[in-house]
Amino acid sequence: MKDNWLDDLGNRMKDHKMDPPENLWEDIHKEIFKEEEGKIINLNFPALEETKNKPGKTFSPAIGGKFWFVAATVLVFLTCGAMFFYYNSDIDIFNNKFAINTGNSKLNEAGKPSALDDYLEKPANNDEAVNIADGESGTSISISSILRDAKTIFSEGENVILHAQHSVKNRSNNILNFKNAKNNLFLLPNKDISQKPNNITTNPLMNANAGAEDELQPDRSNRSLEKNEEVASSGNDNKNKAKDRFFFGPNSNQLASNASSQNIGYTTMNGLPFTSSASSAAHNPMAEIMLSNTQEEVYTKINHKAPLNYSLSIGYRLNDKTSIISGVTYTKLSSESRAGLRTNYVKTKQDLHYVGVPVQITRQIWQKNNTTLYANAGFSVQKAIAGNTRTDYIVNNNSEIREDEKIKDLPVQLSFSTGIGVDYKIYKNVSVFAEPGVAYHVNDGSSLNTAYKEKPFNITINSGIRISIR
């Protein structure tokens, strides 16, 4: 055959042997059996170009009894936080109704009776000042600012009734005295407003307690405020290794409670009187609602749900004990209000969506094994990016008219927070954390009423996951 030589060649070379490279077995042995000893899973197959250094990722899970111990600790922590919630330090929210005999019914630029102008300006002397005196401590609180924010809720002829809301810290049930030198401004007892309008027609002097002093009854609404706790802040580490400078992860911040308030009469979510023109040719539901409810006191109940918050954080370790964290955060504020009684009422639902940037500094206090205790402080700037309200006018349990409206003036919310945190490492570079703390939300200056406006001070619990890289 022609290709004899090829067969010959093939047969000979097939079983040809050559000495393998020196130390090849040692290298192979090291690779395969060292791995087995460490019981590490080699996730990557070595590529051909990498000879000595294998790139495989390794991890060793370490969840054991310690994890449950720390989880129990965190749970105790959260329980303590919840207990603070129930310890009330009341802040009284006063809903004050003032009656004023305007003499004439002219309105000033602000839409308020011009007779009020005297009270809105700072008085030249104390005799003309309208003050509220704290019965116990004797301090005076000027109500000029209160009146400035008062809303007109009823006016007929010369008489105007204003509704104003404010909060005063009052740890007791002391009645505050209302002094009025001019004698044309009267504080009405709260229950008066539910009476039919023509009871207050001619002269508020007749209905209100005659005399210069009226008693101001605090209106204890359902709101309560947690005690502001001084958080002991000392240094705190986030991680042991100086190597991992960056970390990131998702987290969620929950307020410990929701907030609610109550106004007398019919008001919107923001405390404004209803100026709705919701009516069809057939009927005016607002009028129907009001007529149906004239026999009893009417209240507007406002309930703010606990804000829903989700964030993605990125952190940077400045040194062993200190880190700075920022990121992006989303918050949804939902509120509901109900003005009226059982079957005839106005129901409003308000949703606000915020997106913002938080900034926080943390400092390690104590650290042992996988557990780290730290303190933090920071602030957050959030901008409302969308908001809408839905108003239902319910007459005889039927929704007569529904109004949907987009909120136009979207405010910016600034808040400050501080607290302590516990961080527990569950994998090589992954940890879970919980941070109970307090937050204060600065009044955003808008007319919108939100959980943050009702209760600027809150207890919060921020929890999430941290993953360290680089």
Add this chain to the structure above:
Amino acid sequence: MKTNGISEKQLITALSSKDQKAWKQFYGDLSPILMSLAMRYVKDYDCTRDVLQNSFLKMFHNMEKFSYQGEGSLRAWATRIVINEALAAIKKNEREDFFANVEEFPDFPEEEISVSHLSESDIMQLIQSLPTGYRTVFNLYVIEKKSHSEIAAILDIEENSSASQFHRAKKMLAQKINEVKLQKLEPYER
């Protein structure tokens, strides 16, 4: 492969359970053959070392999947793994040279060609001197005894390309063998 009284089947069981002694023996038995095999394809010594190391690691991690199919099946399995690693290395390093060299060689009457005067290391050198593409096809066809259609599938080339590559490889090798023969017959020229 019966060595030290242990049958091939028993060896495979020991290898699957990652027995260190078994693996050392396995390496000792097969590495010389696999070394020669890899050198035929890759030719570069350092590259061959890498190919062998990767091959043994692959075998280690995949031993559980191997099922014994008669005598010699373990060696055949190891051979396939090494060839795959070698081809991957070639593909990575020498893609440009694969189809070089379209010289024409004179046709030697093939009855005249014989390799009996050549040592195996001579033959190894001759094979390694072939351009990469020729060499690969030659190895797969002549020594691994693959068909051209199988080679076409392995190398991702056309079947007739495999045939023509082989043909040219054969001619080139024949000429080189002849040259060596002439050299050996004329000692005074060395």
